[in-house]
Amino acid sequence: MLESLLIRSRAVPPDPPRRRGATSLEPERDRFGVFAAVLAAIPWLQVGMGAVIVLLAALVPWGTGKVLGAMDQQILAVDVKGEFIGDSRVAIERAAGNWIGKSYFATDLSEIKTFLEQRPWVESAAVRRVWPDRLEIDIREKKPLAYWRDGRLVSRTGEVFSPANPEVAGRLPHLAGPDERVRDVIQMARTLSERLVEHGLGLAGLALEERGAWTLKLGNGIEVVLGRDQVEERFERFITVYETRLVARSEEVSRVDARYTNGVAVQWKAVEPASSPRS
Structure with a gap:
């Protein structure tokens, strides 16, 4: 008599259906891992200090300009020094009087120097600022x-x-x-x-x-x-x-x-x- 053996086997669940357009999560995890590793390798302390230095470097000229602007005054007087034979102290003061009333800080001293050295008797002129509102000019005449x-x-x-x-x-x-x-x-x-x-x-x-x-x-x-x-x-x-x-x-x-x-x-x-x- 033939006996019919019923072999009961464990059912293997079928693969879950994929949604159309869905991708695997493993590549995403790999990318996040690489990104995290890159972030971990960055020396954040040094980067932060560098950013602060750059910021300060940008702010210093701005701040200096603001301070100088607040301190700036007009030139009110010119003092002339030197030994004179052909020119005169009064004539030099009158010539430099063109800069009276101009900005103490913004005035170009080299411009004054060049202007005065065009006078026939002037060998050289040294010009400097004297705080808060004066210019001092030292004249050396030609011998x-x-x-x-x-x-x-x-x-x-x-x-x-x-x-x-x-x-x-x-x-x-x-x-x-x-x-x-x-x-x-x-x-x-x-x-x-x-x-x-x-x-x-x-x-x-x-x-x-x-x-x-x-x-x-x-x-x-x-x-x-x-x-x-x-x-x-x-x-x-x-x-x-x-x-x-x-x-x-x-x-x-x-x-x-x-x-x-x-x-x-x-x-x-x-x-x-x-x-x-x-x-």
Whole structure:
């Protein structure tokens, strides 16, 4: 007899139905995990400090501007210092008076400096603020060394300038030559002047012609032609002749030409004829 065995097996539940368009949750968990790891790796303390520093750096100029704006006042006075020969303290104060009433902090000091240094006598100008409402200006004038041609002056630094009042420089030598060779003229004048002083003479003038010839004028009025070549040798020859032959009659000498090889040519002053006695 065949027996029918009924095998009862545990039913396996079918897969739950998926909603259309649904995705698995595992990839989402992975992404959140990576994001959390990235956040955990960020040094939040350093980031926070950096943000604070950036914020403060942005606020400092703003705050400084506000403070300076609250403290700012108008310029009410100008003080001028310096030793003056050609310019004057009053004239400098008047020129700088253009800035009276302007902002103490916003005024450009370099603008004032440039403006004042355009004055013929001004070598340099130092400008500074004096709290709360003043400017202090220190002027250094050009030191004239000699008169230059065409009524100008030349400074000790070799700058030729044209003030309106060159005569205030007083008694100075008269130098002349091309403007581009002013330093050569100064150097030659200094060299000859030192030698003249050794012999009790003074330098009243020195001229350099366009073609390069030198002419010297002594303090006693004698003119010495030195020419273009061997200038120092010719000068020494003149000194020798002057000391041995001319010093006793220097008042009679008008001009000495030292361009000769073995001596000098002397031009004497014209002798005024004696006036006839009146009858």
